[in-house]
Amino acid sequence: MPQLMLPADDGGTRAYTPAPATLWQRPTAPLLARRAYAAAHVIPRVSGNNIPGAPADLDWESTLGYRHELWSYGLGVADAMDTAQRGMGLDWAATQELIKRSAAEAAAVAASGAPAVAGKTVRDLIAAGAGTDHLDLAALPAGKAGVDAVLDAYREQISVVEGSGAKVILMASRALAQAASGPEDYLRVYSTLLAEVGEPVILHWLGDMFDPALAGYWGGADVAAATTTFRELIDGSAAKVDGVKVSLLDAAHESALRAVLPAGVRLYTGDDFNYPELIEGDGTHYSDALLGIFAAIYPAASAALQHYDAGQPQQARALLDSTRELGLHIFSAPTFYYKTGIAFLSWLNGKQPGFQMVGGLQNGRSVRHLARTFELADQAGLLLDPDLSSARMTAWLTVNGVAQ
Structure with missing residues (x-):
C-alpha cells in the first residue's frame, strides 16, 4: 500500500501506511434482530453555489446513490435529519425534494424483492424528518x-413526509x-x-x-x-x-x-x-x-447485525466496538460538526465526486482532525478501496499544505 505523510501532534508529519481492504459481506436476507436506520447525509453538486446562506444545490445522483448503498447493506435510511444538514445548510425547498425523491427510490427498492430487503415495507426502508425549520425564528x-x-x-x-410514504x-x-x-x-x-x-x-x-x-x-x-x-x-x-x-x-x-x-x-x-x-x-x-455514525460505518454495522441474526452476539459486539474510536472522534466537540467527518469518509470511499457540503460546512473540521478520521477509518476496515482513499487523501493533504 502507498505510504502517506499525516500531520503529527507536534506540528510535523508522520508516515502512515493504510491496511489492505476488509471484505465486507452484504446480507443475503433481511436484518431482523435489530431495527436500524442510518441517518444519511446529502451530497452537493460540485459546480453548485453551495456557500453559507445559499439555497442547497444537490447532486441527486450521488445523494440517492448513497441511500441505495445503505439499503444494499440491509439498513433503513433516516432521511432529512440533522445528518443531512437540517438547520445547517439544507433549506426546506431542497428538503421537500429530498424526502420525495428518497421515498420514491425506497418504494422501488421495496418492490424489487432484493434479498437484503425482502418483506420490508417503504416505512421500514425510509423514515424522514418533519420539523419546523422553514419558520423565521x-x-x-x-x-x-x-x-x-x-x-x-x-x-x-x-x-x-406522509404524502411520500415515508415514516414520520x-x-x-x-x-x-x-x-x-x-x-x-x-x-x-x-x-x-x-x-x-x-x-x-x-x-x-x-x-x-x-x-x-x-x-x-x-x-x-x-x-x-x-x-x-x-x-x-x-x-x-x-x-x-x-x-x-x-x-x-x-x-x-x-x-x-x-x-x-x-x-x-x-x-x-x-x-x-x-x-x-x-x-x-x-x-x-x-x-x-x-x-448518524451508521452512515459512516454501515458495512461494519450491517455485519454486526448479521451476527446478531445468526445468534452470534459476541462477534456482533466486537465489530461494533471496533468502530467506537472512530465514532468518538467524528462526534467529538463541537459535536454538531460531525457531519463533516461523514461527508469526508463518503468522498474518500468514492461515493461523491468532491469533498464538499452544502453551506460550505466542509470547513467545519481541521486538517489534523480529518487526517485522524482517515486513520481511524482505515483501522476499522472502513476504507473500502484503500488505493482510491489513499490517492484522494494524498491529494487533499497536498492541497492543504501537508507535504507528501
Whole structure:
C-alpha cells in the first residue's frame, strides 16, 4: 500500500501506511434482530453555489446513490435529519425534494424483492424528518401565537413526509424551544400532532450538544424533569408512537428510559458514543438504532447485525466496538460538526465526486482532525478501496499544505 505523510501532534508529519481492504459481506436476507436506520447525509453538486446562506444545490445522483448503498447493506435510511444538514445548510425547498425523491427510490427498492430487503415495507426502508425549520425564528410571535405557528409548521412538514410514504420522524424544533413557556406547551403541540397523524411516528429528542438552540427541550434544563414530560406524552399516545430516538449521549439515561417504555414502543438509540452496548442490551432490553455514525460505518454495522441474526452476539459486539474510536472522534466537540467527518469518509470511499457540503460546512473540521478520521477509518476496515482513499487523501493533504 502507498505510504502517506499525516500531520503529527507536534506540528510535523508522520508516515502512515493504510491496511489492505476488509471484505465486507452484504446480507443475503433481511436484518431482523435489530431495527436500524442510518441517518444519511446529502451530497452537493460540485459546480453548485453551495456557500453559507445559499439555497442547497444537490447532486441527486450521488445523494440517492448513497441511500441505495445503505439499503444494499440491509439498513433503513433516516432521511432529512440533522445528518443531512437540517438547520445547517439544507433549506426546506431542497428538503421537500429530498424526502420525495428518497421515498420514491425506497418504494422501488421495496418492490424489487432484493434479498437484503425482502418483506420490508417503504416505512421500514425510509423514515424522514418533519420539523419546523422553514419558520423565521426572528419573526416568530411570542406566547400562544408562536406555539400555534409551530403547530401549523409541523403539520405542513408532516404532510410532505406522509404524502411520500415515508415514516414520520418528529424532529425537535428550535422554534418550539423558543416559543414554549413550559412543559404544557410541548405536550399540547406533540399530543395534537400524534392525534392527527395517520401512522405511528418516531419522536426525536435531540440534545443541545448536537444543537445548542435546543437547550431546555421539553420545558426545562433539568433532564429528569424533561424525561417526566417526555414519558407523559408517550404514555398518553403510545399507539401513535413507533419509537423514540434519544440523542443525549447518556447511556444510563437511555437504558433507564428504555426499560419503562410502553409495550411496542421502540427505543432507537441516537447515542453515537455508546451505541455498541446499547444495541447489545442488558439481557432484558436492547436499543434499536437511528444513528448518524451508521452512515459512516454501515458495512461494519450491517455485519454486526448479521451476527446478531445468526445468534452470534459476541462477534456482533466486537465489530461494533471496533468502530467506537472512530465514532468518538467524528462526534467529538463541537459535536454538531460531525457531519463533516461523514461527508469526508463518503468522498474518500468514492461515493461523491468532491469533498464538499452544502453551506460550505466542509470547513467545519481541521486538517489534523480529518487526517485522524482517515486513520481511524482505515483501522476499522472502513476504507473500502484503500488505493482510491489513499490517492484522494494524498491529494487533499497536498492541497492543504501537508507535504507528501
